[in-house]
Amino acid sequence: QVQLVESGGGLVQAGGSLRLSCAASGRTVSNYRMGWFRQAPGKEREFVAAFSRSGGITYYADSVKGRFTISRDNAKNSVYLQMNSLKPEDTAVYYCAAGSRAIYSSPNSYDYWGQGTQVTVSS
Numbered sequence: 001q002v003q004l005v006e007s008g009g010g011l012v013q014a015g016g017s018l019r020l021s022c023a024a025s026g027r028t029v030s031n032y033r034m035g036w037f038r039q040a041p042g043k044e045r046e047f048v049a050a051f052s053r054s055g056g057i058t059y060y061a062d063s064v065k066g067r068f069t070i071s072r073d074n075a076k077n078s079v080y081l082q083m084n085s086l087k088p089e090d091t092a093v094y095y096c097a098a099g100s101r102a103i104y105s106s107p108n109s110y111d112y113w114g115q116g117t118q119v120t121v122s123s
Contacts, residue, residue, distance in 0.1 A: 002027040002112050004096045009117030012086055016121070020081040022096030022114060029072060030055060033099050034079045036070060037107060038092035038119075045095070047105040049081060059104050064090075086121045093118050 008020040020036070035050030049060045049070040058070050069082040079096060094117050099110030 002029075002032065002098050004098060004112055004114035006094065006096050006114040006117040009094060009119045011120045011122065014086060014088055014121055014123050016086050017082070017084045018086065018119060020083065020094055020096075020117060020119075022079040022081075024077045024079070024098065028074065029077055029079055029098065030074050032112075033101075033104060033109070034070075034072060035097045035099070035104060035110060036079075036081045037095045037097060037110075038090075039095070039116075040092040043092075045107050047107075048094070050104040051079075052104070053100065053102075061105075083119070086119075088121045088123045091119060091121050 003025045005023045012018055033053045036048040037045050038048050039045040047061050067085045072079045096114040097110035098112040101109035103109045
């Protein structure tokens with residue numbers, strides 16, 4: 001089992017940047033596919049970015065491609081999401097997730113979730 005704790009959210013103006021962190025404990029992140037999801041009020045949780053199960057390939061939602069970067073530090077047992085050129089439509093609660101099933105973009109592929117961190121982008 002793994003426990004995940006996100007941090008780094010906040011309020012930022014459009015065009016700004018934030019870096020989200022996800023600290024894992026219990027088991028190492030290298031044992032899992034790691035991903036980031038987000039959920040805006042009144043909307044379903046949506047895929048943002050993820051690693052392949054081997055960790056060697058990254059995947060991004062079209063809406064964030066070229067602006068967001070997922071990375072990991074196995075020594076710190078952490079995963080990160082660098083978010084640049086933020087837009088008001090990026091406003092959501094962002095969740096870190098760990099899992100092992102095949103479909104990287106489906107929340108159902110992930111077994112463990114953090115509590116989420118709020119990101120608010122003002123126009």
